[in-house]
Each structure stands twice: as C-alpha cells, then as structure tokens.
Amino acid sequence: MEKVFYMDNAAATRLDEKVLEAMRPFYFESYSVATSEFGYSLGLEAREAMEDARGRLARYLGADMDEFIFTSGSAESSNLAVKGVAKALGSKKGRHIIVSKIEDFPVLYSARTLEKEGFKVDYLEVDEFGFVNIDNLEKLITAETILVSIQHGNQEIGTIQDIKRIGALCYKKGVLFHTDATHTFTRVPLDVREMNVDLISVSAHTIHGPKGIGGLYIRKKTPIAKLMDGGFQEFDLRAGMDNIPGAVGFAKAVELVTDEENTRLAAMRNKIIEEVFEKIPDVILNGDAVKRIPQNANITFHYVEGESITLHLDMYGIAVSTGSACFSRSLEASHVIAGIGGDHERAHGSIRFTLGRFNTMDEVTFVVENLAKIVENLRKISPLGKG
Amino acid sequence: MEKVFYMDNAAATRLDEKVLEAMRPFYFESYSVATSEFGYSLGLEAREAMEDARGRLARYLGADMDEFIFTSGSAESSNLAVKGVAKALGSKKGRHIIVSKIEDFPVLYSARTLEKEGFKVDYLEVDEFGFVNIDNLEKLITAETILVSIQHGNQEIGTIQDIKRIGALCYKKGVLFHTDATHTFTRVPLDVREMNVDLISVSAHTIHGPKGIGGLYIRKKTPIAKLMDGGFQEFDLRAGMDNIPGAVGFAKAVELVTDEENTRLAAMRNKIIEEVFEKIPDVILNGDAVKRIPQNANITFHYVEGESITLHLDMYGIAVSTGSACFSRSLEASHVIAGIGGDHERAHGSIRFTLGRFNTMDEVTFVVENLAKIVENLRKISPLGKG
Numbered sequence: 001m002e003k004v005f006y007m008d009n010a011a012a013t014r015l016d017e018k019v020l021e022a023m024r025p026f027y028f029e030s031y032s033v034a035t036s037e038f039g040y041s042l043g044l045e046a047r048e049a050m051e052d053a054r055g056r057l058a059r060y061l062g063a064d065m066d067e068f069i070f071t072s073g074s075a076e077s078s079n080l081a082v083k084g085v086a087k088a089l090g091s092k093k094g095r096h097i098i099v100s101k102i103e104d105f106p107v108l109y110s111a112r113t114l115e116k117e118g119f120k121v122d123y124l125e126v127d128e129f130g131f132v133n134i135d136n137l138e139k140l141i142t143a144e145t146i147l148v149s150i151q152h153g154n155q156e157i158g159t160i161q162d163i164k165r166i167g168a169l170c171y172k173k174g175v176l177f178h179t180d181a182t183h184t185f186t187r188v189p190l191d192v193r194e195m196n197v198d199l200i201s202v203s204a205h206t207i208h209g210p211k212g213i214g215g216l217y218i219r220k221k222t223p224i225a226k227l228m229d230g231g232f233q234e235f236d237l238r239a240g241m242d243n244i245p246g247a248v249g250f251a252k253a254v255e256l257v258t259d260e261e262n263t264r265l266a267a268m269r270n271k272i273i274e275e276v277f278e279k280i281p282d283v284i285l286n287g288d289a290v291k292r293i294p295q296n297a298n299i300t301f302h303y304v305e306g307e308s309i310t311l312h313l314d315m316y317g318i319a320v321s322t323g324s325a326c327f328s329r330s331l332e333a334s335h336v337i338a339g340i341g342g343d344h345e346r347a348h349g350s351i352r353f354t355l356g357r358f359n360t361m362d363e364v365t366f367v368v369e370n371l372a373k374i375v376e377n378l379r380k381i382s383p384l385g386k387g
Numbered sequence: 388m389e390k391v392f393y394m395d396n397a398a399a400t401r402l403d404e405k406v407l408e409a410m411r412p413f414y415f416e417s418y419s420v421a422t423s424e425f426g427y428s429l430g431l432e433a434r435e436a437m438e439d440a441r442g443r444l445a446r447y448l449g450a451d452m453d454e455f456i457f458t459s460g461s462a463e464s465s466n467l468a469v470k471g472v473a474k475a476l477g478s479k480k481g482r483h484i485i486v487s488k489i490e491d492f493p494v495l496y497s498a499r500t501l502e503k504e505g506f507k508v509d510y511l512e513v514d515e516f517g518f519v520n521i522d523n524l525e526k527l528i529t530a531e532t533i534l535v536s537i538q539h540g541n542q543e544i545g546t547i548q549d550i551k552r553i554g555a556l557c558y559k560k561g562v563l564f565h566t567d568a569t570h571t572f573t574r575v576p577l578d579v580r581e582m583n584v585d586l587i588s589v590s591a592h593t594i595h596g597p598k599g600i601g602g603l604y605i606r607k608k609t610p611i612a613k614l615m616d617g618g619f620q621e622f623d624l625r626a627g628m629d630n631i632p633g634a635v636g637f638a639k640a641v642e643l644v645t646d647e648e649n650t651r652l653a654a655m656r657n658k659i660i661e662e663v664f665e666k667i668p669d670v671i672l673n674g675d676a677v678k679r680i681p682q683n684a685n686i687t688f689h690y691v692e693g694e695s696i697t698l699h700l701d702m703y704g705i706a707v708s709t710g711s712a713c714f715s716r717s718l719e720a721s722h723v724i725a726g727i728g729g730d731h732e733r734a735h736g737s738i739r740f741t742l743g744r745f746n747t748m749d750e751v752t753f754v755v756e757n758l759a760k761i762v763e764n765l766r767k768i769s770p771l772g773k774g
Binding site for chain 2: 006008010013014015017020027028031032072073074075076078079104105106109110112113203205210211212213227228229230231239240241242243244245246319
C-alpha cells in the first residue's frame with residue numbers, strides 16, 4: 001500500500017513528536033515519583049513538573065490547580081464523576097440523575113450501573129440534530145436530582161450542546177453538572193466559571209497526546225467519593241503511581257493546539273461535507289451543520305452499507321469509521337443515530353470522518369473523489385434499493 | 388550536585404531506552420486504535436502488537452493469552468480483583484474475604500471499602516519476618532469465604548510469601564486466590580498453574596517499563612465483574628482507549644529482565660545488608676534474610692529518625708525512603724513495620740533501599756560509607772537516647 005492515512009478516531013491519536021520530547025526528561029532524568037518527596041529533595045523536580053502540568057490544564061479550563069486531577073483517561077474520569085457523585089450524595093441528597101440519550105459509553109453505562117443499584121436515571125431525548133431540549137431538562141429536575149451529565153460534543157455526530165445554558169439551569173436548581181468534553185477539549189471553548197460546570201472529563205489521546213492519561217476537573221467543594229482505593233494520590237481521589245511523563249505530555253499536547261489549527265480542521269471538515277453533498281446524491285449530514293466540533297463529519301449514504309464503504313476506502317489506504325459496531329464489534333446500530341431518530345439503515349449507511357493535526361486538504365480531496373466513485377459503484381449493486 | 392542517584396522506589400521507574408524504542412512505532416506509525424478494526428484492515432497491525440504483548444505477558448506467568456488484561460497499573464488491577472470478585476460473588480457465594488495485614492494499600496483499602504459495604508474482612512496476622520501462617524489462614528476460611536488476597540512480595544520489607552502453599556490451600560478449599568505481584572513480577576518466579584493462583588496484579592513501572600500501564604491475570608472462568616463502565620475493551624472487563632504503546636512497552640520491559648540481572652540485584656542488596664551490619668551497630672533487618680525480593684533491603688537504625696537519614700543522604704545525592712509517610716505524607720508509621728511487631732521508633736528509624744537496573748555496586752559502596760558516617764553523627768545528637 002503506497003499511502004495510508006487515518007481519517008477516523010485514530011487520526012487524533014498519533015502522538016506529536018513535540019509531546020514525546022516534552023515527556024523524555026521524565027522518563028529518563030526526573031523520573032522519581034512525586035510521592036517520595038518526603039524526606040529528600042530529589043523528587044521535587046518531577047513533582048514540580050507534574051503540578052505545573054496540572055496548573056496549565058486547570059487554567060485552560062478557567063479553573064484553579066487544585067480543581068484538576070489526573071486519571072488514566074476520560075473513561076475513568078466519567079466513571080469517577082458519575083459514580084463518585086452518586087456515592088457521595090446517594091444516601092444524602094437523593095438518587096436521581098439525568099444523562100442525555102446520546103452520551104458516550106462511559107457516562108451512559110455508568111448511569112445504567114447506578115440504575116441497577118437503585119438509582120433513578122432519566123435518559124434525556126435529543127432532537128434530530130442531537131441537541132437536548134433545555135426546557136425538557138428543567139422539567140426532569142426534582143429535589144432528588146443529584147447530577148446532570150450532558151456531554152459537550154458528541155463522539156459520533158459532533159453536535160455541541162449549549163453547555164452555558166445547561167450550566168446556568170443546573171446552577172439555578174442547585175444540581176451538580178458534569179460534562180464529558182473528551183471530543184471538545186481544546187477544540188471548542190469551555191470555561192468552568194462562565195459556563196457553571198462542576199465536573200469535566202478530558203483525555204490526552206484525542207489531541208495527539210499520550211494514551212493512558214486523562215483528567216477530571218472537579219469544582220472546589222464538589223461532593224465526590226473516590227472509586228479506586230490505595231494510595232492518596234490526586235488529592236486523595238485516586239490511587240496508583242503518578243504518571244509524570246503522561247501528565248507533562250498531556251499539558252504539552254494542550255499547548256500545541258492553536259486557534260489556527262482548529263480553523264484548519266473546520267475548513268477540512270467543511271470541505272468534506274460540501275464536496276460530498278455536491279458530488280454524491282442521497283446523503284444526509286448527521287448532526288448540526290454549524291454547532292459541530294471542528295474535527296468531525298458524519299454522513300449517511302443511502303442505499304449502501306457503511307462497512308462496504310470502509311472496506312473499499314481501506315483499499316485506497318484510507319481509514320474511516322462506520323456509525324455502527326465501532327466499540328462493541330457487534331452489528332448493533334449506533335445509539336447516537338437512533339437517538340436523533342435515524343433508523344437501522346441510516347445508522348449502517350453512515351460514515352464518520354475524524355480529522356487530526358496530520359491530515360491535509362489534499363487527503364480530503366483524495367478521500368472525497370474516491371468516495372464518490374465507491375458509493376456510485378456500491379449503489380449499482382446494492383440490495384438496499386436504488387440499484 | 389555532582390551525582391544524583393535513586394535507591395528508593397524510583398530506582399525501578401526509570402524507563403529503559405529500549406522500552407521507548409519498542410513503543411515508538413505505536414506512537415507514530417501503527418497508532419490506530421484496535422477497536423477501529425471493524426470494517427478496515429489498517430488497525431490490524433496495532434491490534435496484533437497489542438495481542439502479541441498480551442500473549443507474552445500471559446505466557447510469562449504460565450497463563451493463556453485470554454487470561455491477561457491490561458489496566459492503568461497494579462492499583463487498578465488490585466481494585467478490580469478484590470472488588471470485582473466481591474461484586475460477582477457477594478450475593479451468590481458469600482461475603483467474607485481474607486487479606487494479610489501487611490498488604491499494599493490497593494488491596495488493603497479495597498478490603499476496607501468492602502467492609503464498609505457489609506463484607507466481613509479478616510486481616511491475617513504475620514510473624515516477625517512478615518510471613519502469614521498458613522494454618523491460621525486455613526482456620527479463617529469458611530463456607531462464606533470468596534477470596535483470599537495475599538501479596539507475593541512485600542512493598543516495604545520485601546518478604547516473599549509461600550504462594551504455592553497458599554494457592555494449594557485455596558484450591559483445596561475452593562476459594563479464589565489473588566496475589567499482588569507488583570514487587571515480584573519478573574524478579575521472583577510465579578507460575579499460575581504450578582502455584583494455583585486465580586488473579587495476579589502486575590505493573591510495568593516497577594521494572595523500567597512505562598507508567599500508566601499494568602495488568603491483571605484472571606484465570607479462565609473466574610467470576611469477576613467489571614468496575615469501569617464504558618467500552619468493551621479487555622474482554623469486556625475494562626473501558627477506555629487501548630493503550631497500545633503502553634502494552635508493547637510493558638512486554639518489552641518484561642523481556643529485558645534477565646536472571647543475571649536479578650542475581651546482580653540480589654548481590655547489591657546483600658552487600659548493603661552485610662556492610663551495614665558490619666559498619667553500623669544497633670541495626671535490625673526488617674523482613675526475612677533469605678525469602679526476600681532481590682531489589683529490596685529495609686533496615687532500622689536505632690536511636691535515629693529515618694527522615695534525618697534521608698535528608699542527610701539527600702545532600703550526597705542519594706535518594707532512599709523511610710518506613711513512614713511514604714504515601715500519605717502524614718507522619719503515620721508504616722503498617723508493615725507495625726504488622727511485624729515493630730513499634731513507632733522502629734518504623735521511624737527504618738530506611739528502605741530499592742534497587743534497579745541502573746544502580747551499580749559502586750553506588751552501593753558509596754551509600755553504605757556515607758550512611759555509616761551519617762548514622763554515627765546523628766546518634767551523637769539524638770534525643771532518642773544512646774547520644
């Protein structure tokens with residue numbers, strides 16, 4: 001294969017060389033664990049680097065540095081946010097939580113686990129573009145509600161929720177608000193004071209940072225119980241050896257994202273959408289055209305299977321994802337496409353494009369040209385009609 | 388400072404350059420996530436590398452490759468082992484577990500959390516060397532017992548338990564057996580079939596591998612429930628983006644450990660112990676002289692504070708740990724020293740030496756010489772008697 005490139009979720013998981021350079025000293029020089037500082041000074045440099053990384057990540061969200069903890073990734077962060085608040089408040093304030101129907105799995109399945117343990121969970125509907133209705137959310141909040149968890153940007157269709165209005169509502173109602181910002185962090189502005197968010201899940205692997213490191217913003221005085229027992233790391237909210245290179249790499253990854261880059265990603269995304277709509281009939285854009293994360297396009301091609309498209313693009317060295325089966329490896333259709341009212345066919349005919357720093361406009365042109373040919377050919381032999 | 392070296396837990400956390408070299412392709416080339424394989428072939432190389440790493444780690448323990456999962460580290464592994472078994476069996480078989488009194492915090496505090504949730508926990512006593520008494524263990528096992536969790540090698544005093552006898556007992560009694568092998572993995576032989584272990588926690592950071600990756604061996608058909616919700620990674624026992632570079636780095640770290648290295652570590656350890664006993668009066672070796680992990684020495688110096696010693700060694704550029712306060716940063720004495728019958732003074736006067744690949748015999752000589760001077764001087768001004 002001459003050329004291979006990723007335009008699926010993997011696009012953003014290629015480590016940036018500059019991130020590795022920033023991590024190197026903490027692999028080979030200041031690798032002492034921060035927990036050993038007691039009694040000698042040699043671990044201080046490593047601890048200082050870790051706290052510097054923490055401070056930079058916190059400030060990026062408009063938070064103080066004692067409001068940000070490191071985790072193994074946003075899946076752990078979301079588990080801790082949802083279950084940790086439930087554990088802290090479940091026997092005190094109430095046992096009701098609200099999540100959107102199209103949350104990513106860590107939030108969705110944490111909520112389901114709580115449901116099995118006797119919590120009441122409301123799964124808030126979304127409209128055809130993926131937006132929650134804030135009036136409906138307000139109606140669901142009761143005196144028993146302890147947490148609202150609504151994502152910032154959707155993992156499949158890229159829809160950006162109005163976090164500021166949701167935050168204001170939760171603040172008014174005295175309910176904690178968690179948002180999963182895995183797919184928006186550094187790509188879409190998010191400020192914890194301005195937007196009244198109490199908990200935010202973020203990850204490094206979505207922005208060319210290292211895998212195995214993420215974070216959780218936790219507003220001061222938020223009631224939350226730890227889930228992982230052991231040492232007293234991360235303000236006693238987590239156990240496990242401090243991942244100093246990971247923390248430093250995460251902060252570096254954030255530093256490397258620029259407004260120009262986000263503008264460039266949005267331009268490539270727009271190009272994909274515009275060209276597909278121009279060249280290929282019978283397509284639907286999944287998600288909103290405007291309030292959408294810059295790195296995501298999600299398009300349904302009627303009368304063809306998304307997996308046939310991915311297999312054919314694969315032959316050109318292009319990796320994209322379908323709207324189904326990406327996590328479970330079952331043939332279950334996407335709960336997100338179902339959530340916005342799409343049927344089985346729409347889910348299975350959808351293709352998700354995710355762009356990263358290393359994608360180019362030339363790649364976009366190459367993808368769209370081949371896509372047009374592939375879809376045309378597949379439709380000729382399609383058993384789904386329009387053959 | 389001219390020369391700085393670590394002879395505390397950090398000694399083993401310096402990444403080996405060869406590990407990073409093994410990881411590099413999965414940062415920059417085959418960085419596609421294994422979960423995206425469905426529908427295209429480009430993620431296969433990364434998945435294959437991950438499964439190859441899994442297979443090698445499993446085989447190292449005498450296990451099959453579908454019996455080993457990756458986690459964020461051994462703290463997570465131990466939480467999953469202890470709480471996951473409790474979750475799976477607590478409402479079926481019984482609600483009794485047994486742990487040793489000197490377990491590391493992830494096991495100890497997971498047990499305490501279960502106790503708060505209504506489980507009965509026995510904290511098995513150890514003798515003056517840190518060994519559990521297997522007859523006493525047998526007496527504690529009842530029809531309600533679901534899990535015995537006894538570490539392989541102790542984190543502070545290095546005592547190696549007789550895992551084979553404990554495994555045989557648990558097998559005979561039909562009780563699951565978990566061992567935390569964080570400090571023994573690759574340093575002390577461990578074979579899951581021969582030793583009848585059902586669950587084993589391991590970490591990469593203790594053997595010059597990357598931080599943020601660990602593993603859990605889980606014998607086939609062991610009843611265990613997942614704790615972290617989200618995707619269906621790791622045979623549906625964990626959620627979160629696959630850490631492919633971490634997995635590959637972990638396997639490489641294991642490959643780099645040789646019998647010769649373990650012999651060399653034991654020789655350095657023996658040299659520390661012998662020279663200290665020769666040069667410095669009024670010292671106690673904490674832990675067993677023979678059944679001891681090769682990289683650990685733990686010595687109490689009567690009439691002095693361990694922290695004064697660490698501060699003075701620090702001035703020579705040497706990092707060691709005291710037996711107190713290493714995790715909590717409180718002045719609480721070590722539960723391990725207390726567990727072997729040591730009093731407050733013995734805990735506070737203890738120094739733990741941990742050796743790694745990059746320590747040398749010259750460093751050992753340098754440390755012991757300075758230690759003798761430091762202890763002598765401190766004792767002259769000691770308020771603890773013997774001045």
